[in-house]
Amino acid sequence: MTEHQLAQDDIVLDIDLEEDRYHRLRLIPWWDQERLAQARALVIGAGALGNEILKQLALLGVGRILIADMDVIEDSNLTRSVLFRHADEGRLKADVAAEAVMALNPDVTAQPFNVNIVYDLGAGVYGEMDLIFGGLDNREARVAINQNCWHWNKPWIEGAIEVITGMVRVFQPDGPCYECTMSARDYELLSQRRSCALISKDDVVMGKVPTTPTTAAVIAGIQVQEGIKLLHADREMPTLAGKGFFFNGLNHDSYIVNYERRPDCPAHDIYPEVIETEMSAVNTSVGEALDFVRQRVSPRAVLEFDKEICIALVCHQCNEREEVFKSLGKITEAEGKCPHCGELRDPVLIHSISGEEPYLDHTFAQLGVPLYDIVTGRDGMQMQHFLLAADREEALGAIA
16 A cells, blocks of 8 residues: 555545535545545636546536636637536637536636736635636746746646647646756747737637547546645645646557756745735826835835836837836737827836826826736835735626
């Protein structure tokens, strides 16, 4: 018997359990159905992998699920997406997936979140979750997920598929992270998401990966199984934390690799403390927030965001400036072009508020800061992190 196996004396098989929906699951000696019922899971991506992850979470009775995806259903999705039907074409994936999950199991509450998770998903949402599942083929999204999970000391389970191969990786903040696994080529490909002016390119084709529903089912099954083991962490079962599981569907070879934690990795930053506030992205101005921060950090503190905010686009050829107020990553290459001369304009960027700005009366949302996000008050090396907690119910919806 290995160190990870349960002692025989600890195994109790209660064959008199009531025959309900979860009866066969409760027969598993270490299983705690109540943990699943109380758990919150964030599923990022409602495509082929996301559909299979959501199907299994629903069948298992994971109580509250937030589904983040901003795409609409296309005809080509129907060969790989068990939750979608022909009549759903043109509808938002997250909306349809949430409806299908709750139809599959009425015990589950699913909330759609039709957003770009890099720029529109507030950091506070990650802090509410027990499990985070990644089902996107997008390095930029993975870096953002990694950063937020690391901040909150949360595990995330990443999956990827292509043709009939796939992989599952589990990242926990006490081990290697996603960025620890990135190569110079990965960073090069990530930089291709930006033009020389740091504005998102329109012509970069993302997410069009050939694959099959069978491969999605295999990889999503491993992802959810790892998630269930993480929910039962006190049972001391082995997990893929700090490892990658690789599956080759051509000959059914599979193997596991161990990742090394890079001591110089820039992503290993855990919030020491997050202070809940009554501030709101929608109703609190950045000037009011700066006053709040200075009362709690120092009279010289500045207010910092974790994303670059574009406040204007400037065409030096036409000598014209257009106010924008958006997250930098949400400005497309087409929007960045001057409407008069067609030249790509330069973005004017900020990442902090010092008190001298002419737009102190703007709310966080008007500047492009998402609901339920975290802002930082900083004076040199002294800093505190503040949660825009007044947005909680609006950000989480039915799973709040």
